[in-house]
Amino acid sequence: MDTGQRAPGRPRGFDAEAALERALTVFWRQGYEGATLTDLTEAMGITRTSMYAAFGNKEELFRKAVDRYSEGPGAYVARALAEPTARAVAAGLLHGAARATTRPGCPAGCLGVQGALATGDPGRRARDVLTAWRNDAGTRVADRFRRAVAEGDLPPGTDPDRLSRYVTTLAYGISVQAASGVGRDDLLQVADTALHHWPPVTVG
Numbered sequence: 001m002d003t004g005q006r007a008p009g010r011p012r013g014f015d016a017e018a019a020l021e022r023a024l025t026v027f028w029r030q031g032y033e034g035a036t037l038t039d040l041t042e043a044m045g046i047t048r049t050s051m052y053a054a055f056g057n058k059e060e061l062f063r064k065a066v067d068r069y070s071e072g073p074g075a076y077v078a079r080a081l082a083e084p085t086a087r088a089v090a091a092g093l094l095h096g097a098a099r100a101t102t103r104p105g106c107p108a109g110c111l112g113v114q115g116a117l118a119t120g121d122p123g124r125r126a127r128d129v130l131t132a133w134r135n136d137a138g139t140r141v142a143d144r145f146r147r148a149v150a151e152g153d154l155p156p157g158t159d160p161d162r163l164s165r166y167v168t169t170l171a172y173g174i175s176v177q178a179a180s181g182v183g184r185d186d187l188l189q190v191a192d193t194a195l196h197h198w199p200p201v202t203v204g
Contacts, residue, residue, distance in 0.1 A: 016054050019044040023055075024065040029107040032062055032116045032126035062115075062126050066133055069111045073100045077137055086148035087198045090167050093141070094191035097171040101178035102187065109179030113172050138168050154199060163199065170194050
């Protein structure tokens with residue numbers, strides 16, 4: 001049983017990585033405001049004292065959970081950006097969104113989209129964290145498409161920022177549909193439909 005106390009230099013009496021993974025699941029399923037400290041500490045199997053000592057307050061724990069999401073379920077974004085062509089980047093983002101938001105044993109949808117959509121003033125900073133998270137992804141996608149234009153992989157005159165907004169909006173829309181219960185196969189078909197005519201005629 002974790003007492004939340006340890007002598008200097010003594011290792012924690014719990015697995016911090018496993019505890020953070022469980023906290024991520026709570027935030028993912030319930031959102032920032034819906035996840036109470038009791039929900040979090042019970043899921044993590046630790047006391048509030050241990051939580052504060054290891055992770056900081058609830059907001060800091062949420063930031064760490066978002067980082068862990070980026071490295072885990074959300075890692076498809078980095079993998080997609082490493083693809084050799086702009087179309088493969090878009091496919092990686094859209095197919096990745098469909099798969100990441102319908103993972104067996106995980107909450108449906110995307111932490112980065114739903115985690116703080118309905119927050120009031122107490123959750124404003126969490127909402128800002130996710131807004132910055134989404135904006136950063138959009139900037140990285142736009143930069144990748146900008147490179148594709150320079151390399152001749154996308155037509156001259158393509159607007160990389162507009163194309164990035166198009167693709168990321170579709171990806172986030174897929175996550176919303178997943179949270180509504182739409183299955184993986186149907187979402188992959190949505191992705192394939194969007195990719196059928198690439199690049200879209202409105203990219204310039």
